[in-house]
Amino acid sequence: xxxxxxxxxxxSPESRAAVEWAAREAALxxxxxxxxxxxxxxxxxxxxxxxxxxxARTVRESAAGLRLRHPAIEVVTDQxxxxxxxxxxxxxxxxxxxxxxxxxxxxxxxFLIGSAGLSVIAHTMRPVVLxxxxxxxxxxxxxxxxxxxxxxxxxxxxxxxxxxxxxEGPSEALLEFAFDAAARRGxxxxxxxxxxxxxYAAYGIPADPPVVPVFGRRAxxxxxxxxxxxxxxxxxxEVSEASRAGNAAPVVVDAARDAxxxxxxxxxxxxxxxxxxxxxxxxxxxxxxxxxxxxxxx
Numbered sequence: 001x002x003x004x005x006x007x008x009x010x011x012s013p014e015s016r017a018a019v020e021w022a023a024r025e026a027a028l029x030x031x032x033x034x035x036x037x038x039x040x041x042x043x044x045x046x047x048x049x050x051x052x053x054x055x056a057r058t059v060r061e062s063a064a065g066l067r068l069r070h071p072a073i074e075v076v077t078d079q080x081x082x083x084x085x086x087x088x089x090x091x092x093x094x095x096x097x098x099x100x101x102x103x104x105x106x107x108x109x110x111f112l113i114g115s116a117g118l119s120v121i122a123h124t125m126r127p128v129v130l131x132x133x134x135x136x137x138x139x140x141x142x143x144x145x146x147x148x149x150x151x152x153x154x155x156x157x158x159x160x161x162x163x164x165x166x167x168e169g170p171s172e173a174l175l176e177f178a179f180d181a182a183a184r185r186g187x188x189x190x191x192x193x194x195x196x197x198x199x200y201a202a203y204g205i206p207a208d209p210p211v212v213p214v215f216g217r218r219a220x221x222x223x224x225x226x227x228x229x230x231x232x233x234x235x236x237x238e239v240s241e242a243s244r245a246g247n248a249a250p251v252v253v254d255a256a257r258d259a260x261x262x263x264x265x266x267x268x269x270x271x272x273x274x275x276x277x278x279x280x281x282x283x284x285x286x287x288x289x290x291x292x293x294x295x296x297x298x
Contacts, residue, residue, distance in 0.1 A: 014101030161252035171297035194248030249283035
């Protein structure tokens with residue numbers, strides 16, 4: 001069964017931006033686009049039937065517009081009734097990836113992520129991409145020579161926030177997604193890693209000053225080692241790497257200021273309760289301006 005690029009549509013500007021992003025991604029991946037509306041039941045049979053028909057019309061109109069703007073992709077629509085978070089998580093598990101909209105806090109202000117979006121991210125095994133309201137194709141590309149935004153210019157870099165200190169090792173799923181995204185866009189991949197200095201460095205105790213730079217060199221060397229086989233697997237992707245001292249969240253957010261896509265990971269949790277996506281991923285979701293892909297791993 002062919003997977004789809006799936007996008008949740010609820011009629012809001014942010015969900016419409018997510019659907020447009022998903023259409024562009026479907027074209028990059030040569031996959032069908034599935035537009036999904038999850039409808040919560042209305043009180044009363046008449047109201048419920050009227051709402052269902054209204055939403056069916058909205059989804060059809062959205063699909064018709066996408067077919068005109070993106071004639072090369074197959075567009076299918078679907079409407080289900082139930083809890084939005086549960087339905088979207090189920091849809092994500094059958095998709096190549098799921099795109100969701102999230103209200104932006106200004107051009108570079110990041111996202112306001114609702115409880116449904118967080119729940120979907122925390123409970124699906126497939127990549128979920130958050131797209132802010134107002135996101136346009138030109139935002140993901142370099143300005144033209146005169147400085148005007150354009151979707152006809154090369155893509156901005158893809159940024160990957162990578163944890164190389166994980167006891168289980170760096171996630172291959174995360175690396176595969178990021179390198180593949182950069183390859184499909186014909187752009188560079190910027191890999192960043194934040195590392196924590198030795199505890200005594202925070203207190204300014206010069207017990208062994210050379211240790212801090214040595215620690216940094218070791219982190220950089222390990223990052224280079226981790227990326228080596230992926231550079232060989234994706235020889236056409238230009239890769240830059242940066243291992244910086246400090247909390248990983250601001251390191252990734254800072255690197256993502258001029259990105260077409262930001263890729264971060266989420267460790268799979270066995271508990272069905274609560275929302276566990278990690279503080280770094282949550283910070284990036286709230287503060288990055290570009291679309292953010294969250295890849296489950298572990």
